[in-house]
Amino acid sequence: MQEHIRQLFSENIQTMIATGESLAAPLENAACVIVNNLVSGGKVICCGDGATQALAHHVAQLLLDQFETERPCLPAVALQAQNSSLQHNHQLDYLARQIKALGTSNDVLLVISLTGSEPCLIKAVEAALTSDMKIIALTVEGSGELSGLLNQQDVELKVPSQRRARIFECYTFLLHSLCELIDITLFPQQEDL
Incomplete structure (x- = not known):
């Protein structure tokens, strides 16, 4: 079992590299897009589906509150999960409906996908594009449909792995790195920490 444990760590390290x-x-580029939109008065709207929904809430909270050092709050929101109060015919577009209500052309949609084929995330990206929002998409290799929706102004962070556990680990690290890059760009005095 210890050899398997060492193998897990090794696989994680290789995926991270x-x-x-x-x-x-x-x-x-993703950090620059978000910083530019925040400086222009926009906000970051975060969404995921299933396990990645927790990551969306996590990164929104880090932006809204703080990452590692105290700083002013940054406007960020995580979209709500599907709940039973939505009518049955809105099951697949529950995120898109929130984007249509909350999103503007100054905003960035940060979408986190484990497959690139989640119907609710595809509809969310389509709604963001309709609202002229920029999109930062965390995806995986082979995430054709979601990747295919992205424009030149959008940024795709495509993790080179097929194992969901490794992908999720990389997503967490990427989101923490993104928060740090945003912080040191907007608040350069924090860079020494």
Whole structure:
């Protein structure tokens, strides 16, 4: 069992290294897109489906409250999960309906997808595009339908792995890195920490 444990750590490290090599420039670009939108008076709207919904709430809270150091609150919101109060015919567009109600062209949609084929996330991206929002998408290789919706102004952070556990671990690290990049750009005095 200990050998298996070491193998898990090794797999995580290898996935993180591959992700760092392939996503350094897109991650920087994503931070710049969010910073520019925040400076222009926009907000970050975060969404996920299933397990990634927890990550959406986590990153929204880090932006709204603080990441590692005290700083002013940044406007961010995580979309609500589907609940029983929504009528049956709105089951797949519950995120899109929230984006239509809350999103503006100054905002950024941060969408977190484990497959790229979740119908509710695809509809959310379509709604964001209709509202002229910029999109930052955390995706995986083979996430064709969601990836295919993205425009030139959007940023895709595509993790080079097929194992959901490794992907989720990378997503958490990417989101924490994104928060740090936003903080050191908006509040450079915090960079020394």
